[in-house]
Amino acid sequence: MNIWENIPKPIQNIGCLALEAMLLEANCAPAPGLVDRFNSGAHNDMDIYTFIKSSVALSSYMYNFAYMGYMHKGALDTLLAFIRPLGIEAEAAMFKATKGVNTQKGLIFLMGILCAAAGYVYRKYNIIKSTLVFDAVKIMCQGLVAKELGKLPNDRKLTSGERLYHQYGIRGIRGELEDGLPIIKDIALPAYKKAITLGATDDTLLIYTLLSIMTATEDTTIINRHNMETLATVQREAKALLESNQVLESGGFEEIKKLDKKFIEQWISPGGSADLLAATHFLYSLDEKYGSLTFMDETIKTGSPTCIAIKD
Template identity: 30%
Template sequence: MQISAMHKALFVMPEAAALPRKLFKSRRLQNLRTDRTFAGQVSRVALRSLHAELLLYPKPGLVSPIDNGSHLDMTAATFVRSLFSLRRYFADVTLAGMQARDFEELKLLGIQAERRMLRATAGINTHRGAIFSLGMLAAAIGSCKAQGITLTAAAVRAVLLIQWGEALAAHTEPVTSESHGRAAAERYAASGAREEAAMGFPSIFEVALPRLHAAIDAGRGMEEAQMDVLFALIAHISDTNLYHRGGLAGAVLAKAAAQEFLDQGATSNPQWRETALQVHKLFVQHRLSPGGAADLLAATCMLQQCISQAVAD
């Protein structure tokens, strides 16, 4: 006996079948509008977090409105153009997370965003790592929202690993297309953004977020908290950007300088700006730029702000 589409709907969604068709369609549209509103909010937080990272100074070897750090090919204006190109992406990837899309669809959104970024910057890679890191977190935040899960750091990490962990682990395998980060990782056995994501971003959840909260709880402002996080990440992670620019010796130098800043009290030290500036000059002298740490800083700030907003709501 054949079962009609309408009868199938009765078994799959009995509550929907009971609704008048126009009312059901209206509710679906209303839900989509609500989802898009939430996705837009996450996108704005992501962009603000990336912009805050750009404004931070003095940060070792990185571009800011004050100077270009260790970079000859980009300025703060380059980063701003890049940010404008990413407005649509962070909303789209959050919505994809709300719709439980698979990793291949998330990756396609990231590839499209990277193309728009490169068009906006005339081929300069400003936010490739951020597209991946913040994009995966945005998708996980969207998934939490869609499932009605209270937004906490632990929940976001769990959803990330449960929803896309297997695909992320496979994504760490060697690929045919080369990048500076991949080449550095293979040469020096350094972990990069892919490995971070496959493990549920341990540097964010186990290093950066606790450091951020500790600085805020100690009464320091967001600028100081972000600076503490950045130096903690530089000291902790194996940043492929550092290996690419300075080799093993450069990465060791960068880690040691960051750790010394932390050992001196980080931003609780009244002279922290002078110390940070000296580290910045050291990185510029050796052409070192911890772009991976900068991406993870922005991702940490995005996550913290999204959780704070959820608590406030």
């Protein structure tokens, strides 16, 4: 018996695309302050091998997130609660693979939601377009900030997310998701596509997109390690590199290597931006493989599930 025969190819493959995105983000170099294939960035407890082990351990969970989204029959605003227990299991698998090191806890949250949303979108539309995924994520995560960060706990120490929200009003990745990921939609994906049209590939494409994200995101990894002033400096430096156009030119990585060295010395790690980079590549891949009208026509011809209407 073929256990896959009743599961559409896109749902089978979403986990693979998520794994690819996680590995590409971890490997692209030089990534200022981040673990990459050249060095461990501003980290002393992890390296590229830690990320490879972590990413592989998470790959089956990403498929399961997609499958749960695909099979979910309830309202879309109940999907996040439905996949939460799987997220907890994925965290445990990550820590087991890394011997207790937190490599991708934030990315589990972000990518898990995206995979589930992609599965849900395919079930409903027979197509997976990033625009539809953004809309689905927004409904999935409505009220998330108030629910998880709004009330001050009386019986425990504040988490870093709670502290930043109450101290600075920073909503972090929860706010991004609640808003439908505007940094990816309005900044990262356009930058990614622009770099492709200019002939960028591999490291150049990913680093250009990473810097574009760094200019705009309120990276909580940076703020937790340092402060708002450091974040503003990082945003300015990323913007200056982009405006110089050196990133897309031959030999342009020399200035990025200098920035990497500086971030390592100052212990600056734009980890939140790295998560958004992985998500950007993932969403671009979904658009390319499963987001066209041609793909929709082909799936209908081959007998994939027809569109169903689900009221939210």
